[in-house]
Amino acid sequence: MSAVLALLGSSRPPEGFEKPTAEIFDTACLIGSGDFCFNRIALYMFVAAAIVVALFVLAFARPRLVPRGIQNLMESGVEFVRNQIAVEVIGHDGIRFVPLLLSLFFFIFAANILGIVPFFQLPATSRMAIPAFLAVVVWLVFNAVGIQHHGLRYFKNVLFPPGVPKALYILLTPIELVSVFLVRPLTLSVRLLGNMFAGHMLLTIFFLGTAYLLAQWKTVAFGVAAFGLGVGLVGFEILVAVLQAYIFTILTAVYIGGALHPEH
Amino acid sequence: MRTLLALLAQVEGDVSVIGRGLVYGLGAIGPGIGIGFLVGKTVEAMARQPEAAGTVRTVMFLGIAFVEALALFGFVLAFVI
Numbered sequence: 625m626s627a628v629l630a631l632l633g634s635s636r637p638p639e640g641f642e643k644p645t646a647e648i649f650d651t652a653c654l655i656g657s658g659d660f661c662f663n664r665i666a667l668y669m670f671v672a673a674a675i676v677v678a679l680f681v682l683a684f685a686r687p688r689l690v691p692r693g694i695q696n697l698m699e700s701g702v703e704f705v706r707n708q709i710a711v712e713v714i715g716h717d718g719i720r721f722v723p724l725l726l727s728l729f730f731f732i733f734a735a736n737i738l739g740i741v742p743f744f745q746l747p748a749t750s751r752m753a754i755p756a757f758l759a760v761v762v763w764l765v766f767n768a769v770g771i772q773h774h775g776l777r778y779f780k781n782v783l784f785p786p787g788v789p790k791a792l793y794i795l796l797t798p799i800e801l802v803s804v805f806l807v808r809p810l811t812l813s814v815r816l817l818g819n820m821f822a823g824h825m826l827l828t829i830f831f832l833g834t835a836y837l838l839a840q841w842k843t844v845a846f847g848v849a850a851f852g853l854g855v856g857l858v859g860f861e862i863l864v865a866v867l868q869a870y871i872f873t874i875l876t877a878v879y880i881g882g883a884l885h886p887e888h
Numbered sequence: 889m890r891t892l893l894a895l896l897a898q899v900e901g902d903v904s905v906i907g908r909g910l911v912y913g914l915g916a917i918g919p920g921i922g923i924g925f926l927v928g929k930t931v932e933a934m935a936r937q938p939e940a941a942g943t944v945r946t947v948m949f950l951g952i953a954f955v956e957a958l959a960l961f962g963f964v965l966a967f968v969i
Binding site for chain 2: 646712713803807810811812814815818871874875878
């Protein structure tokens, strides 16, 4: 009992176990140094972009009327983003945002899935730079769409939504100001970062723990269990990679839709 | 209670780790309950009126984005403090 308590009360890992820290995300510079550092994350960003471009070129360079193979796969992806996200959320004038939403969806998915692809094994979205950049792009797009369609009335619609008692504006306007212009891009980027960061950390801990537990005979059973759970978590990471790409895209559509039709 | 105090008295090492864990853990309670309610009610609404599923799903994601913001603040603060 007291041994268990001692173990629980200690924030130190057991003897000989190298605890993974956030430093596993600090990859060494491949090219350059200091502020102009081209590291693994930057490389993977280009890899993710190249994968998406290659998939689309392969699928649609010589399109056939009756799609086969990869064209079939990519067409179902395009159809999903167009029907389930753009038209469903924004409406029929959402068709012209399909290129943006499609690029976001496939790029984020490719960048996420690199976390479990052998020999890559680090999601490109697990550092703040890429999610933050994508969120800034989305922020610029939905504000630009709102200003383009409603002019300065866009800000009036956002900050002073109609149909609300006048006195409530004292409470409502500051909340709307913060939530629309500050919290939206922040949560959009941190949600993606947090999920990929935590997922990668979880996998690292499970597989380091497996290696540590398998090294001693008395803990081999726990090591096998940890390995099994780790394999299960890899499957879970695939789900998270798809889900986060979907949530990022659908929230982008919701924000654009809100700027287009402020009544809903 | 006494065992808990004994446990706390034995805490050693980098104590700020516990604070970070608490910041995120406590920050995740509310959003966890909130998202549970939200999705449960959404499923209920979808089952009652399947033709409204699209609209309901969109509003659900918007609601989740609001609710989850608090948990994400906890995640960020755990790194900041």
